[in-house]
Amino acid sequence: MNFIDKLNAAWRSNDSLLCVGLDPDVERFPAHLRDHPQGIADFCKAIVDATADLACAFKPQIAYFAALGAEDQLETLCRYVKERYPHIPLILDAKRGDIGATAHQYAREAFDRYGADAVTVNPYMGFDSVEPYMAWPDRGVIVLCRTSNAGGSDLQFLDVGGRPLYQHVAQLVADKWNKNGQCALVVGATFPQELAQVRALVGDMPLLVPGIGAQGGDIAATVTSGRTANGAGMMINSSRAIIYAKPQGDEDFAAAARRVALETRDAINQYR
DSSP, X not given: OOHHHHHHHHHHHTTOOEEEEEOOOGGGSOHHHHTOTTHHHHHHHHHHHHHTTTOSEEEEBHHHHXXXXXXXXXXXXXXXXXXXXXXXXXXXXXXXOOOHHHHHHHHHIIIIISOOSEEEEOOTTOGGGTGGGGGSTTSEEEEEEEOSSGGGHHHHTSEETTEXXXXXXXXXIIIIIOTTSOEEXXXXXXXXXXXXXXXXXXXXXXXXXXXXXXXXXXXXXXXXXXXXXXXXXXXXXXXXXHHTOOOOTTOOHHHHHHHHHHHHHHHHHTTO
């Protein structure tokens, strides 16, 4: 099953547009996992187990693993997701952006080493920085378009032939780059008007939407701006707000994460 088919199936089976981001910060772990040799993988696996029936995708951010020399634990986590929850898309958030042979090696890292169903990439160097990922025709290529950070406007709003650069990127991906039919775009929840404009340009292409939760994006505005006609089309990511949810009562960290994930999934569904 290719990335888009798997994503469509996950939207339906879990009745969810929620993507759970896995950004493990050891300093925020429960005490018993902070010094554990496999603490990063164990923390993330517990989050995955607690939220797998509520998510349409999982998105580990590679920098949180690589900074601690924990790529082996990322491999363990990815293998765990693929074996235990093969129906849930696994997105490697890497934002790679090189060309030629180097891009091919990054693609091998994402798809062969980690087994990701999709990877995020930066289009700044043009199509030849994206094309090497398409040698894996069943895998997703998720292209940065209109990002949720304030500084994204420094470049993404530059005028290109009478429209902002992010719209030019969206049109390029939809009309020319999507050779395998497995492309998606990153469009932030913090800019719902731009999200609606991208949706109008790209039709039903999936959108990975960061910016709710800790970044403060409005769920109602996000869903109404970015949904497709059938009430899908988005992977609305929440990371810190879920994985570091404050336990209540007798909850452990995983139960707290499940509670907030359920609340977020249901809040999204109100507007589909």
